Amino acid sequence: MVAVRNHSGLLAIWISLVSNIILTVVKLAAGLLLASPVLLADGVHNAGDIIASGAALTSSLVSQKPADEDHPYGHGKAEVVASAFVAVILVLAAFWIGAQSVRSLFEPPGQESWLALWAAVLSLVWKQALYIYTIRVGHATKSKSVLATALDHLADVYASLAAVIGIGLGLLGHHFGWWWAAYGDPVAGIIVSLLVLKLAYEMGRDAVDILMEHNVAFEKISRYEDLISGQTEIKRIDRVRAREHGHYITVDVRVGIPGEYTIQQGHDISRELKKRIMEDDLDVVEVMVHLNPWYVDDTQRDN
Template structure:
């Protein structure tokens, strides 16, 4: 968990530097696209701070008040981050429309292009580091953070390319249009992220593919039990919760049934490292004898 927290903090540092760089250059050049990118990166910074805090909280062990742990903090974090994207998106569109109606020339355009490229490179490297760690620990907050950083890369490159076109053609109206396109893009991507972050807050099941994997692991032991039923799954942050009832022969001893449950649980956890598995064994009914 210390490694995860350190990587989450790395994104805070990188975003702080990129935001400051873009904001200063955006003000110097007067480019609404650059300023829009600075706002976008500011949200990335806020998202990184939220992710850093949520990772530390979600990593706390279960306690008397939170017997199922603190994993949903990450899903709350991811949901808040996507809402922030929408707020920024609408604000950027508003500013771009104002600039479109009142166009102004861009000062020091090549400096703006250089800053966009530097920001893109920094965030690309950090996003790959964060995504790798997010996949390793299956952290929703870290995945959201990595996504924020990667969208910043794409939008920064888009602004850089647009500013070059504006400089070469003198079409200053392109600057706010680029800002609007960026806003729409990040809001569309935010919808996708919301679909992943929000459902676990309502105890939504794991994906169909994940459930198939779990059932396949259970069925590999089907010669040792009669059937399973009441199969349920849900996700909370980085943890998967899996429970089901398993019918065994009424002639089996408690020790042997318990040992079977342990082996099934170990097999599932070997595939889903953060899984919490609960198996309720039941003896077969007399009518099945």
């Protein structure tokens, strides 16, 4: 199952990388041939996506390496580092798109063409399909690098939509004599820059939370506590913590069991507890259990 999930994630990133290369070449070529500043800007933005996809691919390969002496908890956080890197690229792209759009407001509008419009539509449809595909694979594999790639595609969807609106308004404005329509592209670009900046913030915040050992969602912790409470030999829950390592989770548990139990009994309880949690949550790859002695008159937890 793990091998299939890893393969699906790598395939999604490879498809994204190849698609970004093709789209970058197409947009830059069309922008140069048609003298379309919108397509040129979108092509430059797509060039940044190649770097982001390359980082996601590299991190995904590293994250699948088994634990070793230097990295006893595995290499899963390599995906989180890549996610943070993609967030930085999106921030730069957002500011670049915004700056170009604001500058265009103070320049004479360019002449739009139908070929430029179709190129923008092709990019929009292609990127939307890639986003749907990668976001599904990302959620299925729990891969931070695939999810980051999906959000990068979503940012491109916004950018391509802005290009379609801008070029389309320019063509309509030329046909109907709407002078204001020529400035639809820079206005749409400013809106897109804000949307991309929002995506970058959310992605970066999640990456920082994981790198700073932020606890997993309260609902997951509550579920682990319910599983622990269902084990009759465990008399007290002292502490439950869990943290993400990219596409997997490690759980730390401190519980109290009767002080007169033997080491063998404690070992069996620990093994059963690990089995319960890992079978219930397939994202968990390690459960570290610390046993504290419990007596009938205990009133305080031993942390």
